[in-house]
Amino acid sequence: MQANTFKVRVDSIRDEAHGIRSFRITRVDGQPFDSYEAGAHIDVTAPSGITRQYSLCSDPALNDSQLFAVKRERESRGGSRSLHDDVGIGSELLVGQPRNLFRLVKDAHAHVLIGAGIGITPLLSMAYQLAANSQRFVLHYFARSEAHAAFLPVLSQEPFSGNVQFHFGIGSDDLAASLRGCLAGTARGTHVYTCGPAPFMDEVVAVGEATSTIAEVHLERFGADTAVSETGTALDEFDVKVLGSGKIVHVGKGETIVSALANIGIEIDTSCGEGVCGTCMVDVVEGDPEHRDHCLSKAERASNKVICCCVSRSRSPLLVLDV
Ligand code: FES
Numbered sequence: 001m002q003a004n005t006f007k008v009r010v011d012s013i014r015d016e017a018h019g020i021r022s023f024r025i026t027r028v029d030g031q032p033f034d035s036y037e038a039g040a041h042i043d044v045t046a047p048s049g050i051t052r053q054y055s056l057c058s059d060p061a062l063n064d065s066q067l068f069a070v071k072r073e074r075e076s077r078g079g080s081r082s083l084h085d086d087v088g089i090g091s092e093l094l095v096g097q098p099r100n101l102f103r104l105v106k107d108a109h110a111h112v113l114i115g116a117g118i119g120i121t122p123l124l125s126m127a128y129q130l131a132a133n134s135q136r137f138v139l140h141y142f143a144r145s146e147a148h149a150a151f152l153p154v155l156s157q158e159p160f161s162g163n164v165q166f167h168f169g170i171g172s173d174d175l176a177a178s179l180r181g182c183l184a185g186t187a188r189g190t191h192v193y194t195c196g197p198a199p200f201m202d203e204v205v206a207v208g209e210a211t212s213t214i215a216e217v218h219l220e221r222f223g224a225d226t227a228v229s230e231t232g233t234a235l236d237e238f239d240v241k242v243l244g245s246g247k248i249v250h251v252g253k254g255e256t257i258v259s260a261l262a263n264i265g266i267e268i269d270t271s272c273g274e275g276v277c278g279t280c281m282v283d284v285v286e287g288d289p290e291h292r293d294h295c296l297s298k299a300e301r302a303s304n305k306v307i308c309c310c311v312s313r314s315r316s317p318l319l320v321l322d323v
Contacts, residue, residue, distance in 0.1 A: 004097045005043070005045075005094050005095065006029070007029075007092050008095050009026055010025055010088070010089055010092075011089065013087070013088070016069055016150035017148050017150040017151075020070070020150045021072070022068070022070075022151075023068055024065050024066070024067050025093065028092060033063045033065075033098075034063070035060070036060055036100065038060050039104065039193075039220070040098035040099060040100040041053045042054060042056060042095050042099075043096035044083070046078065046080075046093070047082050047083075048078035048079070049078075053277045054068040054069070055102075055122035055195070056125055057069055057120070057124040059125070060125055061129075061132055069121050099277065101278045102195075102218060109190060110136040110186065110187045111137040111193065112183065112186060112190055112192045113126055113127065113139040113194075114139075114179070114192060114194045115140070115194065115195050115196055116141075118150065118196075119200070119201075120151060124151055124155070127155075127160055131163070138163055139163055140164075140182045141167065142167045142196070143167075146166075146168060149168070175200070175203050176206070176207055180207055183208065186214065188212075191214075191215050191217075193220075194219050195220040233290060233315050234292075234313035234314060235313070235315060235317065236253040238250075238314040238317055238318065240257055240261065240319050241318060241320045242266060243321060243323070244322075249261060249264050251314075256309065257307075257313075257319075257321075258309045266323055268323065272310070274294075275293030275312070276293070281296075281308050281309075286319070286320035288314065288319075289304055289313070290312060290315050292308075292312045307321070309321075
């Protein structure tokens with residue numbers, strides 16, 4: 001769990017779409033929230049005791065409250081189900097500070113946001129930020145039907161109405177053509193941001209990478225079962241050297257870097273423990289990590305300068321980490 005957590009109160013609850021409910025929260029101590037950039041997510045501990053990560057979908061310029069939305073998952077192990085069933089107005093929840101692995105690129109020429117279903121949540125926050133800064137953007141929202149599309153009233157009004165295009169009922173056979181249409185005519189150097197089910201995002205990446213005007217496709221993955229990670233060449237056992245103290249700890253087969261470091265008194269903050277949230281990310285000074293997370297960008301993986309210690313391992317006998 002993240003070290004820095006605090007209590008919030010649920011001030012309003014709204015059914016945004018079929019199976020999607022939003023929760024507006026304020027701090028119990030009456031303080032404003034710390035500022036955050038669009039694309040950030042928070043840890044939320046449900047009454048069941050289960051902690052999950054949810055993107056903030058509020059306007060990042062407003063810090064008196066925060067908004068997150070939750071899709072009731074059929075396979076829920078108590079996270080989304082408990083938030084839907086056990087939380088009412090006035091309920092108190094434990095949340096963490098915002099963390100962000102899905103930021104807008106500041107000097108991008110233009111931005112295209114492409115979301116599906118509950119994947120609209122970080123993109124809505126991005127749309128607020130882009131509109132406030134008068135930056136060029138289009139938001140494409142794919143949903144099974146109007147009834148499955150969250151935040152329709154907000155997205156249909158100013159300042160978004162001129163920038164949002166809805167795509168309802170597009171089947172998987174037609175998705176690639178639809179996405180090509182979304183990216184046709186984009187300016188050179190456009191950045192694409194996508195969030196939604198894994199096969200949807202895979203298609204956005206494939207179409208984006210085949211479109212010459214697109215500089216990069218950025219994605220937000222939640223749910224370890226749906227993501228792709230590197231596999232295969234990591235060593236069963238390796239050593240980790242702590243940059244500051246020079247201490248070396250052995251990471252055995254089946255052990256994580258987090259637990260090995262805990263054995264020598266170094267606590268790494270964790271949240272999901274599955275490589276999806278980025279809470280346990282630390283800087284790599286030396287060595288060749290094998291990334292088994294689901295949250296680093298392609299560029300971050302290629303640079304080998306950061307590692308998620310809860311799941312990733314090493315291809316070199318020694319990793320030197322800045323912890
Ligand atoms: S704790 Fe979430 S990525 Fe490691």
